[in-house]
Amino acid sequence: MSKPQASSTSSRLQEGSMTLCQGESRTKLELKLTAIDTSTLAIGLAPKTAKAALYFLKTLYLFSKSDIPTYVVPCTLFGTLSTLSGSSLISAPVSIPTLLLRVPTVALWAWLFCVFFNCSNQRSPDSVLEDTINKPHRPIPAGRITSSQTGLCMVIGVPSVLLFNYFLLGAWEEMAIMYVVMYLYNDLHLGDNFFWKNFLIATAGNGVYNAGSLRLASGTARASYFTSDASELLTPTAMKWIALVSSAVLITMHSQDLRDLEGDRARDRRTLPIVFGENIARWSIAVPVLFFSLAAAWFWNSGFIGYTEICVPGSIVAYRIIFLRDTKQDRKTYTLWAVWLMALYALPLLKSLP
Known part of the structure; x- marks a missing residue:
C-alpha cells in the first residue's frame, strides 16, 4: 500500500506545482496586460492633456490679448531701454548679452500680472455685459470659459504667481502691490470712477509696474525694499523719471475711455468723457500729451533728435x-x-548715446 500512496502523493504535488506555475503565469500575464492597458491609457490621454493645456493657455492669452501691446510690451521696453541707458537709472552697468537673456523674464513678469488683472476685470456680470457689446471675442462672452471658472483660476493663479516671484523671478513686492490695486480696482469697483481709475492705473499700472520691470532688467529684482539699501535698488533719477512718466499716464490715460463709450454707458460707469463731455475729455488729453512730450525731452536735456523722437508721435496723437x-x-x-509712451521710454537711451 505504501507505493501507491507515495505515487498518489507525488501526483498531487506535481498537480499543485503545475497549478502554482499556471497561477504565476496568469499573474504575470495579468500584470503585463495591466501595464499595456496603463501605457495605452497614458498614450491616449497624452494628446487630450496636451490639447487641454493648449486650450487653457490660449484662453489666458485671449484674456490679455488687447492689453499686450498697450501694457506688456511698453512695460518690457521700459525696463529694457532704461537699463540700456546706463548709470543714470541703474546702480550698476549691465552687458547687452546679459540684458537680452533677462528680457523674456521681464516680459513674463509683466504678462503674469496683466493676465490675472484681466481675469479679475472681465469676470463680473457687468463686465461680461460690457464685453458682449464692445469686445465679444473675449473668452467669457465667447463661451470659452465661465465666470466661476475664471474665479477659480484666479484663486489658484494669484498666490502661485506671488510665490513664483518670491522664490524665482523677484520683484514680488511690486507684484503684491499691483494685486492689491487689482482688488481695489475690480472688486471694490474703484475703476468705475474716472479719478480713481486713472490714479490706480498711473500708480500701480504704470509706476509700480515699470519699477518692477526696471529692477528685473537691471538685476536688482532679488533685493528687497525691506532689507536692502538704496544702492541695491533704483537710483534717485530713476524714481523721478518713473514719477514723471506716471504723471503723464495719470493725466492722459482716459484716452482709452473714448474707445469704450458704448460699453461704459451700458454699465453706467462715470468715466471722464461721460461726466464732463467728449469735447472736454479730448482736449484734456491732447494738450497734456504735447506738454509731457516737451517736459520729458527737457528732463533729459535732449537735443534735436530727442525732441523730434517724442514730439512727432505726441503731435500725431493730439x-x-x-x-x-x-x-x-x-x-x-x-x-x-501706447506708441507715444514707448517713445517716452526711449528718451533716456537716446540721451546716453554718443
Whole structure:
C-alpha cells in the first residue's frame, strides 16, 4: 500500500506545482496586460492633456490679448531701454548679452500680472455685459470659459504667481502691490470712477509696474525694499523719471475711455468723457500729451533728435484725438498713445548715446 500512496502523493504535488506555475503565469500575464492597458491609457490621454493645456493657455492669452501691446510690451521696453541707458537709472552697468537673456523674464513678469488683472476685470456680470457689446471675442462672452471658472483660476493663479516671484523671478513686492490695486480696482469697483481709475492705473499700472520691470532688467529684482539699501535698488533719477512718466499716464490715460463709450454707458460707469463731455475729455488729453512730450525731452536735456523722437508721435496723437472722432479711429489712437509712451521710454537711451 505504501507505493501507491507515495505515487498518489507525488501526483498531487506535481498537480499543485503545475497549478502554482499556471497561477504565476496568469499573474504575470495579468500584470503585463495591466501595464499595456496603463501605457495605452497614458498614450491616449497624452494628446487630450496636451490639447487641454493648449486650450487653457490660449484662453489666458485671449484674456490679455488687447492689453499686450498697450501694457506688456511698453512695460518690457521700459525696463529694457532704461537699463540700456546706463548709470543714470541703474546702480550698476549691465552687458547687452546679459540684458537680452533677462528680457523674456521681464516680459513674463509683466504678462503674469496683466493676465490675472484681466481675469479679475472681465469676470463680473457687468463686465461680461460690457464685453458682449464692445469686445465679444473675449473668452467669457465667447463661451470659452465661465465666470466661476475664471474665479477659480484666479484663486489658484494669484498666490502661485506671488510665490513664483518670491522664490524665482523677484520683484514680488511690486507684484503684491499691483494685486492689491487689482482688488481695489475690480472688486471694490474703484475703476468705475474716472479719478480713481486713472490714479490706480498711473500708480500701480504704470509706476509700480515699470519699477518692477526696471529692477528685473537691471538685476536688482532679488533685493528687497525691506532689507536692502538704496544702492541695491533704483537710483534717485530713476524714481523721478518713473514719477514723471506716471504723471503723464495719470493725466492722459482716459484716452482709452473714448474707445469704450458704448460699453461704459451700458454699465453706467462715470468715466471722464461721460461726466464732463467728449469735447472736454479730448482736449484734456491732447494738450497734456504735447506738454509731457516737451517736459520729458527737457528732463533729459535732449537735443534735436530727442525732441523730434517724442514730439512727432505726441503731435500725431493730439491731432487724432481732436479731429478723428469715431470708435474705430479712437481705438487706433489709443494704440498710438501706447506708441507715444514707448517713445517716452526711449528718451533716456537716446540721451546716453554718443
